[in-house]
Amino acid sequence: MSLITLTTDFGLKDHFVGAVKGAIYSELSDAVIVDITHHISPFNISETAYVLKNAYKSFPEGSIHIIGVDSELNEETNHIALKLDNHYFICPNNGVISMIASEIRPEKIVEINIHDRIESSFPVLDVFVKVACHLKRGGTLEVIGKEIFDYKIITDIQPIISNNNSKITGSVIYIDNYGNVITNISKKLFEKIGKGREFELLADRYPFKKIHSKYSDIVNFAIPKEDRHLDGARLAIFNSAGYVEIALYRSNLDTVGGASSLLGLRYRDQLTITFKDVDSNS
Incomplete structure (x- = not known):
């Protein structure tokens, strides 16, 4: 059984985590959601990469991992979805995936392009959730973006x-x-x-x-x-x-x-x- 996991720096005081889970359940009432952590230090990409690398392997193959750390869409950071080690990752292209991908080559990476239809200041809720639910229903990566062959690397991880x-x-x-x-x-x-x-x-x-x-x-x-x-x-x-x-x-x-x-x-x-x-x- 594939699951949807959440890794964010949202903390638990505010409404963000509840809103993301509510949006998933609104699309997939039988979804199983697991919190990896919501206590990543704010905007700390290296910390996120370390936690995710050591958590995802314990989940069943086919699981979908939403990563919401420093995820605002801007000119320097786009959004990507990828299949790697028989898991799916939905995240900002800010280097967060580079610790895992340095050892295991991604099978496919796409640049998410559904932003053309969605204006959002909360992309984890409005974009990442929709991509996760699409994949959970059996959808393919090609539908939500164009294939790319590179991703940002954080140098201080190496x-x-x-x-x-x-x-x-x-x-x-x-x-x-x-x-x-x-x-x-x-x-x-x-x-x-x-x-x-x-x-x-x-x-x-x-x-x-x-x-x-x-x-x-x-x-x-x-x-x-x-x-x-x-x-x-x-x-x-x-x-x-x-x-x-x-x-x-x-x-x-x-x-x-x-x-x-x-x-x-x-x-x-x-x-x-x-x-x-x-x-x-x-």
Whole structure:
């Protein structure tokens, strides 16, 4: 069964989410709508891309994903609909799709052209909903737009490789609910560039010599629990999405704070991973 999902920066205080769902139900009374999130930071495309990339794969093939972040139609941003990995995405062409599309090539992309019949200051409601319902009824992409072969790419989603493949410069793309800092450096890229070499990860002024597989890797379970004193200890891990994450072990946001606040790491801040040369004696 295909579903319609919503990912927006609308929040839940205002009428926007309710209006979008109402419009879908008005066209398809038996639709199943799932909220991925409505708490994307306002206009934050990188954050949207990260959340969507790690959520959509859990839905059935054929699902239709409406993305309402920075979606106003203007001279620099058109609207697109695409089929990718047997899912449909309806979104502004502002780079939000580039994190997914960098790994999986879209099967088809169209530039939505039904704006000729609809004037709207709320395109998610007036345009994206109509496209989603058309696709849900079994309609094709060609009916709602002309095929295109390119899409905008956000450059800050891609890390930079330098120093003859000995350095990765990445950036913070997301701060999660625990205050953990997620970067755009994937485990796949780390292993491809690192080739098993020793390294130093530098996040602001904080160095890390190891990247763990899970949070509890830093615990020595042979030590009695009352003697461990690890709460708030900083660590780097490859998170469940396969990206380098800077975290504090069992941090309490109310008393201790998270990695973002305590280490002073914010969205778009840079961090580096420098690999030792295999011939280095240092």
